[in-house]
Amino acid sequence: MNLDGMKKVDKILNNKKYQKSLDKIKKCEKNRKYCRHDMEHFLSVARICYVLNLEMGLGISKEIIYVASLLHDIGRHKQYEDKIPHEIASSQIARKILIDCGFEFEEIEIIVEAISKHRDKNNSINDLNGILYRADKLSRNCFSCKMSEKCNWSYDKKNSTVKY
Numbered sequence: 596m597n598l599d600g601m602k603k604v605d606k607i608l609n610n611k612k613y614q615k616s617l618d619k620i621k622k623c624e625k626n627r628k629y630c631r632h633d634m635e636h637f638l639s640v641a642r643i644c645y646v647l648n649l650e651m652g653l654g655i656s657k658e659i660i661y662v663a664s665l666l667h668d669i670g671r672h673k674q675y676e677d678k679i680p681h682e683i684a685s686s687q688i689a690r691k692i693l694i695d696c697g698f699e700f701e702e703i704e705i706i707v708e709a710i711s712k713h714r715d716k717n718n719s720i721n722d723l724n725g726i727l728y729r730a731d732k733l734s735r736n737c738f739s740c741k742m743s744e745k746c747n748w749s750y751d752k753k754n755s756t757v758k759y
């Protein structure tokens with residue numbers, strides 16, 4: 596494992612902008628009955644994304660996968676506050692955080708693109724964009740969710756069983 600890489604994950608977790616946005620999301624979702632966008636979700640996405648990466652033999656770095664997953668919904672509060680689609684808000688906030696944390700230009704571009712496309716069903720399958728999109732959906736436990744019937748996810752999007 597690349598320990599140096601996971602140090603960059605710690606940088607994200609310790610970043611003030613990151614913590615501030617997480618806090619805002621938590622406040623906005625205090626009474627939310629549907630899926631939340633919290634650390635548990637971010638890490639589920641990261642782990643599923645990493646499993647998909649291994650299964651498909653894509654060879655994407657663990658660091659990039661975890662960082663993209665930790666950041667992919669970070670602008671969610673903007674959707675509640677200002678009706679800005681959260682993939683747009685998240686990619687804007689993520690870019691600032693990644694610059695703060697000293698990521699390389701190429702890394703920033705790859706991560707920000709995956710975040711901005713994480714709700715795009717037309718993603719290709721074999722890259723970070725595709726596995727982030729799929730892991731995001733797969734992370735939700737629809738099969739044991741009380742709100743599943745009222746949820747606006749289409750039938751084929753809902754996870755009727757455990758896959759990952």
Ligand SMILES: [Fe+2]
Pocket residue numbers: 636640667668731
């Ligand atoms: Fe998500």
